[in-house]
Amino acid sequence: MLAGISVSCLGLPRGSFPDAQVSAPDLGSLFRRQPIEKVETGAAVFWEGDEATHVFEVVEGVLRVFKIMSDGRRVITGFIYPGDLLGVSLKDHYLYTAEAITPAKLRRFARSRFQDEINRCPELRPQLFAQFCDEMAAAQDQMVLLARKSAEERVSSFLLLIARRRAGGRPTSPLLAVPMTRLDMADYLGLTIETVSRSMSKLIACGVIAPSGRSAIIIRQLARLARLAGEGDGDDDEDRPPTMTSVRRAVWPH
Amino acid sequence: MLAGISVSCLGLPRGSFPDAQVSAPDLGSLFRRQPIEKVETGAAVFWEGDEATHVFEVVEGVLRVFKIMSDGRRVITGFIYPGDLLGVSLKDHYLYTAEAITPAKLRRFARSRFQDEINRCPELRPQLFAQFCDEMAAAQDQMVLLARKSAEERVSSFLLLIARRRAGGRPTSPLLAVPMTRLDMADYLGLTIETVSRSMSKLIACGVIAPSGRSAIIIRQLARLARLAGEGDGDDDEDRPPTMTSVRRAVWPH
DNA sequence: CGGTCGGTTGAAGCGCATCAATCCAAGTGG
């Protein structure tokens, strides 16, 4: 049994609090002096079972993180966006494989040095804790999705998730990049590509979304999408900033 | 959107490392001076959305931790055993409801005090991190189960999980207490009670397990159960201590 | 231009959900 943990936050960009003083040391700044490494589409950053030697920060691009059962069944446990950390763990082997689904740029940090920094700087720890908690909350939402949601609810939930994760999460343009293939979506949602495709077609047919080029969509009816996603008691109120009620507050009150 | 995180370890009893010096402060010892509170079967310790005021340590009994969708669908995200922590989070509201499924005993600790202790004692932090990582690893295994395993694989995986979690995880008696109802199992495994029941009947029929009283079973063929659970490349070798290859080592090498 | 890859769409089948009847053990009250 192998080990390794990613700390991918839910999409709230670190280092950009409304009240951030520029020089406050944050997790991102740890990496700032590291050289940027490029990873091309489809290439792996590390494999499940590899010795966990480094922690990574994603600077650009999107990665998938997945586990594979012995008979080949694949489960994508998450997608990693710019600003997220990858490979943070106390275990000595990575728990999963990480592959780029777009050309990506990363910074690398030796695990031991990363841990030293965390131990040295008390103000970094709350941020790390916060990311763990966000990641755990996301994992639990995913369990709800996988255990009880229908195919259409899953696809709707997924579109909402990546829409809200879009850097900054602000309610800008309804144009949404969807860099992952149907197979990626299927393996993330516990479905087949055909079912994902059919669900997308249905969402398009009823006007909730519209295709825009090969790997982007336009969300035409956000509130309706949220209702289709199984987010109950959603009084229909178009374009309320997506759950800005719980923006990420104090972060472990120190 | 609500928040709250449990840190339930995978069943490795804290405070009992092979090389533990008795007085080393560990997470469990924090609670040792707190009075024990009893919770009767079915009673909740806290509800999803409650203000997260306390952290709990389970001393005795088993709890379920779950989320409910707006239309009533329930998903149990985990079961909490003695030695596990409950309610650890940086968020200010609990992410889920916690209910006793057997008579239980808990110790309570104010969240702010808990955080103070964590910040004060550097040797507690690695333990907390380790629990987060174990919890995250368990969540990922659960995602694999929910996304890709068949009903029979799910039930087999579940039995293996609680068998391995049994305090100490040592390969003692094959008698396994199953304190949860079929409904609990179903809501944990993303199935219905009927399907759980049928899968159990099938496991009994083919001799892998045997019923023992109303809420316990005997595991007759552990290796075969593991194979049925979808744990690939399992060469059949009865009663190897269950995955003792990765027992939980150094815990954040400091 | 054929070849490949990702996506869409249709038809058929299967695994699990649903509906329903029955059973069993453990109360509970007359």
Add this chain to the structure above:
DNA sequence: CCACTTGGATTGATGCGCTTCAACCGACCG
């Protein structure tokens, strides 16, 4: 003590949602 109730579990019959299998399409590329 025994009828009656109640909650959990089992088992069967039926139906549906998703998978599976298969054909086809469009974009991209050597």
